[in-house]
Amino acid sequence: MPRVIRMRRVWIVMAFLFAFGALEPASAQKRGTRQEPLRVLLIPADGGTEDGTKADFKPLFDAITRTSGLYFDVQVGQSYAAVIEGMCAGLADIAWFGPVSFIEARNRGCAELLAVEERDGSSTYYAALFVSASSDIRAVEDLQGHSLALGSSHSASSFAYPIAMIAQAGIDPLFDLGALRLTGSHANSLMALKSGQVDAAGASLVSFERAVNQAGLDASAFRILAKSDPIPNPPIAMNPGLSVAMKSALRDAIAGVHAAPGVNQDAIRGYGGKRVDRYDTRVDETVFTDAAAAIAFIDDDFKAAVLRKAGAAQN
Structure with a gap:
């Protein structure tokens, strides 16, 4: 470790x-x-x-x-x-x-x-990659070189699954993306996207719905770029x-x-x-073990590299 x-x-x-x-x-x-x-x-x-x-x-x-x-x-x-x-x-x-x-x-x-x-x-529930409604980013592959906001590094739907979706599209999250921002929460990531600080954000669909209903986020200002497989x-x-x-x-x-x-x-x-x-x-606890297989590459070393990349973006 x-x-x-x-x-x-x-x-x-x-x-x-x-x-x-x-x-x-x-x-x-x-x-x-x-x-x-x-x-x-x-x-x-x-x-x-x-x-x-x-x-x-x-x-x-x-x-x-x-x-x-x-x-x-x-x-x-x-x-x-x-x-x-x-x-x-x-x-x-x-x-x-x-x-x-x-x-x-x-x-x-x-x-x-x-x-x-x-x-x-x-x-089950779902994670998603969000972009602004007016963005010219039309596919996950288009995120290359663009900035991304993620929540806590311990979160499935605001960190691990968004990264996995990007990796599955053939993009290396550590080298092919632009700046990475770790915001600490789903809502903070969506707000960073809303304010133009990043080009895309990872969050759960549940958290997005809550931000719309309780934080006054305008749903029409966002577009779902990709949705994850079901998550326990x-x-x-x-x-x-x-x-x-x-x-x-x-x-x-x-x-x-x-x-x-x-x-x-x-x-x-x-x-x-x-x-x-x-x-x-x-x-059965195995449903969590099976779900973890899709994000098994996100180990402590990977998280440390993400933290370094995020830190470099703030300097």
């Missing part, structure tokens, strides 16, 4: 410990009571604001509290990496990840799949250090909350704040 990646992880953990008061590891305490709620961390998929990602998921966990008696403290991490490191440091019991960040945490032994949202019988929906995962009984209770609670008497169905939400039909706890 490159030294720069290791050092970034050290600083992320240090910042996390400072922000959360150096809490004891999740496995060292009994959780789920009003006094000791289960700690939930959410990736900041759309900016991570209090009226954004947290508001999307708090109704779900509040509903689970009403139906199961388990209590939760729901917080949004400062970055995708912070959520990974928080779980791996034992500072969270549950996390909502992106598919890539889940795989990273799982491969480090820090995350165990809990549930995946399902809507209209589907548990961002999963909710558990800390492996939780007891067997707690893991079982969580699976039962989230699997049945949509059908519980007295639960407002509008509370059963997921990515982008959209209402979902249910949370499936029977999903």
